[in-house]
Amino acid sequence: MSAEPNVRTLTINGEEISARSDQTILEAAREHNVGIPTLCHLEGLSEVGACRICLVEVKGARRLLPACVTQVAEGMEVTTHSPKIDRYRTMILELFFAERNHVCSVCVANGNCELQSLAATLGMTHVEMPYQYPQLPVDASHPRFTVDHNRCVLCTRCVRVCSEIEGANTWGVMGRGATSLVITDLKEPWGDSETCTSCGKCVQVCPTGALFEKSRAGTKVRKHPEFLPYLRIMREGDQP
Amino acid sequence: MSRTIVIDPVTRLEGHGKITLQLDDAGVVQDATFHVTQLRGFEKFCEGRPFYEMPNITARTCGICPVSHLIASSKACDAILAVRIPPVAANLRRIMNLAQLVQSHALSFFYLSSPDLLLGMDAPPDERSILHIAHSHPSIGADGVALRQFGQRIIELLAGRRIHPGWTIPGGVNEPLSAEKRDQILGMIPAATAAIQRTLTWFRGSIEKFSAEIEVFANFPTLFMGLVDDNGLAEYYDGALRFIDSEGNIIAGELNPAHYSEFIGEAVEPYTYMKFPYYKPLGYPGGTYRVGPLARLNLADRCDTPLADVEWRDFRAMSPKPLLSSFHYHYARLIEMLHATEKIEALLADQSILDKHVRATASVNNLEGVGVAEAPRGTLIHHYKVDENGLIVWVNLIIATGHNNAAMNRGILQTARHYVQGKHIAEGMLNRVEAVVRTFDPCLSCSTHAMGSMPLAVELRAPDGSLIREVRRG
Numbered sequence: 001m002s003a004e005p006n007v008r009t010l011t012i013n014g015e016e017i018s019a020r021s022d023q024t025i026l027e028a029a030r031e032h033n034v035g036i037p038t039l040c041h042l043e044g045l046s047e048v049g050a051c052r053i054c055l056v057e058v059k060g061a062r063r064l065l066p067a068c069v070t071q072v073a074e075g076m077e078v079t080t081h082s083p084k085i086d087r088y089r090t091m092i093l094e095l096f097f098a099e100r101n102h103v104c105s106v107c108v109a110n111g112n113c114e115l116q117s118l119a120a121t122l123g124m125t126h127v128e129m130p131y132q133y134p135q136l137p138v139d140a141s142h143p144r145f146t147v148d149h150n151r152c153v154l155c156t157r158c159v160r161v162c163s164e165i166e167g168a169n170t171w172g173v174m175g176r177g178a179t180s181l182v183i184t185d186l187k188e189p190w191g192d193s194e195t196c197t198s199c200g201k202c203v204q205v206c207p208t209g210a211l212f213e214k215s216r217a218g219t220k221v222r223k224h225p226e227f228l229p230y231l232r233i234m235r236e237g238d239q240p
Numbered sequence: 241m242s243r244t245i246v247i248d249p250v251t252r253l254e255g256h257g258k259i260t261l262q263l264d265d266a267g268v269v270q271d272a273t274f275h276v277t278q279l280r281g282f283e284k285f286c287e288g289r290p291f292y293e294m295p296n297i298t299a300r301t302c303g304i305c306p307v308s309h310l311i312a313s314s315k316a317c318d319a320i321l322a323v324r325i326p327p328v329a330a331n332l333r334r335i336m337n338l339a340q341l342v343q344s345h346a347l348s349f350f351y352l353s354s355p356d357l358l359l360g361m362d363a364p365p366d367e368r369s370i371l372h373i374a375h376s377h378p379s380i381g382a383d384g385v386a387l388r389q390f391g392q393r394i395i396e397l398l399a400g401r402r403i404h405p406g407w408t409i410p411g412g413v414n415e416p417l418s419a420e421k422r423d424q425i426l427g428m429i430p431a432a433t434a435a436i437q438r439t440l441t442w443f444r445g446s447i448e449k450f451s452a453e454i455e456v457f458a459n460f461p462t463l464f465m466g467l468v469d470d471n472g473l474a475e476y477y478d479g480a481l482r483f484i485d486s487e488g489n490i491i492a493g494e495l496n497p498a499h500y501s502e503f504i505g506e507a508v509e510p511y512t513y514m515k516f517p518y519y520k521p522l523g524y525p526g527g528t529y530r531v532g533p534l535a536r537l538n539l540a541d542r543c544d545t546p547l548a549d550v551e552w553r554d555f556r557a558m559s560p561k562p563l564l565s566s567f568h569y570h571y572a573r574l575i576e577m578l579h580a581t582e583k584i585e586a587l588l589a590d591q592s593i594l595d596k597h598v599r600a601t602a603s604v605n606n607l608e609g610v611g612v613a614e615a616p617r618g619t620l621i622h623h624y625k626v627d628e629n630g631l632i633v634w635v636n637l638i639i640a641t642g643h644n645n646a647a648m649n650r651g652i653l654q655t656a657r658h659y660v661q662g663k664h665i666a667e668g669m670l671n672r673v674e675a676v677v678r679t680f681d682p683c684l685s686c687s688t689h690a691m692g693s694m695p696l697a698v699e700l701r702a703p704d705g706s707l708i709r710e711v712r713r714g
Contacts, residue, residue, distance in 0.1 A: 105404065106296045140290055140629035143603065148290075191629070214630075215601050217292040219414045 010076035019072045026054055026067040029080060036080050037089065037118055039096075040155035041068045042205055044228025045164060048156055052092050053118065056080050064088055090122050098129035099178050100136065101150040102208070109209030112222050115153060116208075132178075139184075141191030145203055145213055147182070152210040154180055157225075158202035165231055170196040182210075243267075243708030244701015245665060250274075250674045257682075259652055259673055260511075260699040263708075267662045270703075272653035274645075274677065275512045283635040291320050291604075291630045292410045298622065298637070299404050302683055304347060307340035307395060308615030308640075310408040311477065312622040315611030317410030319498070320626055322605035328595035329412030331587050334477045335425075336398050336408065337613060338580035341476065342432070343391025344616035345533070345573040348681035349439075350384025353570060356675050357446065361453070362668035380442065383435040387577065390432040394584065397421045412599035422588050429585050433547070436578045440551060443574060450567060456658040457676045458566035458651025461486030463519055463529035464538045465643065467497070467614050472541035474579065476614040483519055483529065484539045488562050492519075497612035500621055504638065507646075516646045517638060528646040531618025532680065533572035538562035545586065548579035566651055566679040573681075604630040615640045617681055641682040651676045665700065665709065 006021045012034050019028035024047065029036050040051040049069035056067045059077035064085065067078075079085070096102075096115060104110050118124075136149035159171040159182060170193055174183050184193045203211045205225045212221065242265045248258035262271040282301055289297065295313040299306035311333055318325055355368035358377050367376075374381035392402040398417065399405030407413050447454075468482045469475040481495040483503075495503055507516040507524040519527035529535070537543075539562070543552050555563070555575055587593060604626060611622045618640030625634040655676040659669040700709040 105300065106293055108293075110406075138288060138290060138631060140631055146290055214290075214292070214603070217290070217409070219409070 008072045008074045008076070010072050010074070010078060012078045013080055021072065023072055024068055025056060025058075025065075025070050025072055025076075025078055028072050029067065029078070034080055036067050037121060038068060039114060039118060039153065039207060040157065042157050042160075042225055042228065044225075044232045045157060045160045045205070048160070051096075051153065051155055053089055055085060055088055055092075057082060057085060086122070090124050093118055093122055093124050094127045094129050096153050097124075097127045098131050100132070100134060100152065107151060107209040108212045108217050108221060109151070109223075113209060114207035134179075136181075139190050140214070141189035142193075142196070142198070143191065144198060144215070145190065145200065145211060147184075147190060147211050148209065149181055150210075151208045152182060153208060154182070155207060156182070157205040157207065158182055158211060161201045161205045161228070165228065165235070166197060166199050166201050168195050168197050168199075171202060242270075242701075242703040244699045244706070245660065245670070246699020246701070246707065246710035247670055247674060248699065248710060250677055257677075258699065259656075259677070260701060261656050261660055261673070262701050262703070263660070264703060269653070269656040269660050272649070272656045272673075273509075273511050274649050274652050283637060286632050286635045289632050291317055291609075291624060291626045291632055294622075294624060294632065294635075295408055295410070296404070296406055301637075301639075303403055305340060305344050305615055305617070305683060306404045307336055307408075308613065308620050309622070310405070311337050311613045312611040312615070312620045314408045314410055315613060316609040316622040316624050317611070318600075319609030319611065320604060320606050320624065320630070321410055321600070321602040323411055323600040323602045325412045325600050326595065326597050328416070328592055329598045329600075330477065331590075331593055332398060332413050332417060332598065333408055335584050335587050335593075336395055336405075337477050338584050339391045339394035339398075341391070341580045341614075341616045342577050343388045343395070344681075345577050346384055346387035346391065348616070348678075349570060349573050350381070350387070352681070353675070353678050354380065354384065356671070356678070357443070357450075357570070361672050361675060362666075365667060365671070368671070380439070383439055387432060387435055390428055390435075390581075393428065394425050397425055409599070411601055414599065416596045416598045417594055419594055422593065426585065426588055429581060432581050433578065436574060436581060437547075440574050440578070443571060444554075447571070453672065453675070454565045454567045456655050457672075457679055458647055458654060459564050460650060460654065461564060462647050463491070463522070463527065464535035464562060465519070465529045465531050466536040466539050466619060467612070468540055469544075471544075473544040474536050474540035474542070474576075476580075478613075481612070481619070482539050484562060486562060486564060488538075490539075497619075497621070498610040500610065500612065500623075500638070506638070506642075512645075514645050515642055517643050518646065525646055528650070529643065530566070530647045531640055531643040532569060532616075533576050534563065534566065534569045535618065536614065537572045537575060543575070543579040545579050545582035547582055548575055551575045551578060566647070566676065569679040569681065604628065617641055617683055618643050639683070641680070644680045644682065648677055648680050648682065651680075 007018050008021050009018050012029055017032050026036055036054050039053045047068045049066040054067040055064040057079040058065050104116055138148045140146045162171040163169050170184050172183055173180050184190045204223050243263045245261040250257050258275050260273050261269050264270050295310045298309045298313045301309050351370045354373055396402045399407030463483050463485055465483050467475045467479040469479045481497050483492040485491050503520050504517050505520045518524040519529055543549050608625045613620055620640050621638040623636040627633055656673050659672045702708055
């Protein structure tokens, strides 16, 4: 049997490309240097399609589809940029900003924040939705790290990295919708968690200032999520 | 019929406030009050935040003196960490604090007050601005702009940006100084020194023109408070608090600023959002004191740099006792600019300023911390309490302008009684009432650490409280 049946031909922005049948639109697009903005996606982690920033148009589909969890199909016609898509992405981004208390000027991640960069990239000039100003807690009980729920976008990268790479399963999600919170163990203070190994991977993958290292507060903190694919490859190499 | 004049807003100030003058039937001023009409609430909304965010958050109190808040806040956080920060970090913070002093004093003296000083208190209002000065007295206007730039540029070189820099952090600073930047700063010093000296020469020559204003611009006995170093010399970053009385006697010499609550009380009046701090042993209002440039030069044994010391001696030679007229804040500001410039040069001349170890790290070791420094307008106090995880549970900020509140109010009454009389109120009379407030260079945004914005107003009220005339600007 040849590998041919695994190849799918589709068009992205009118250009014909080939992709493996198990690839997502996002993977295929990036392989062909077509940029699609993302937030919850992180190379090396599983996909959840939580943030919807990567929405694209697929001809024949009645609604926009998230590129990170939509697999390619034969003859698919994908558009990654159009006025409608831009409008949806900006609106989603505005909802993120309105939902919690994102005050860049005093945030530890100011200048190194994926949410902030997205706002700049997508040209978000203001937020039309009314701010919710929820009163959310800050958990600084861990000796090295702090979680500030005011800055969390519920991307669940921390939950996934803790489960899929570290294997500790310390992080989880409680509640529903906008009132969800990422929690440690059964909502115990992070400092009291018996499962946390203090490896700091959750901090490195967090796209905003929600998770940060106490000792780095006030310094120009650049996070390093790029280590993930290497870690993953090394782990897989260890498998018997 | 008696009446009330309202000046609203008071202009060429940092913040929003208004002045109410109460006149009797004969048109004589009976009472005067200065209202700060904004409320901001920093002390409340900081609760729950990690303490190490405090320098950045509280710096937002003010766009003119964010550095002062950064310094006092960082010092309060150092106390929570219970660390001794590396000496080079303290000196780098010192330089930034002094640069801030120069730029803020330049703003107050040239941008806000020089129109009154150059054109006279009775000049038409539309001419009383720095823009007009740039045309009428271009060299003085240029010196003002250059000196403000000098201070701001040093802050930028040290900290990466001019306004709200994030460089000063709990435990020190986040980046050492490079030799190249040090040399850049040193290169700017001769021109700045020359500009300050030119201004001093001009100001000294014109001071006699203002003898009437000097007499009544908040010219009365009060205490004075400020930081001094171990030798009793002027100090802006660290040291002990000293109180002197109006005769020049040191009534408290080496007070530990961290224990400020033992000797400073805060009274409240119903007409303003700004509190009235006082020296506790003498009660309120007997314990009214002044802070800032005039207080510092009155209470220090001297500055500790050669050029400034010469100026300081001339300044103090004007009176055998402390200078009591707040008009002399202007003069004191110029001397302090000279002192700050010399001090920056001296600190940079020491090779150790380039040391790379600029930060001490620790976790929460104290549940309470007080940070005190001299801001351009006077002593600034930040006091925090945290829980065992370092989350803020209580904040108290005592701002330089607040210390001067009682003296400012009395000063307005004194000036208004002298100048505002009769049925017809000339604009120049009201400008003098505003000008006495300007001598203190109050920062109303800071003093209320409050919500909102800040123009100023003067009200003229009848004995029955009815409003007769209101002058409102902004």
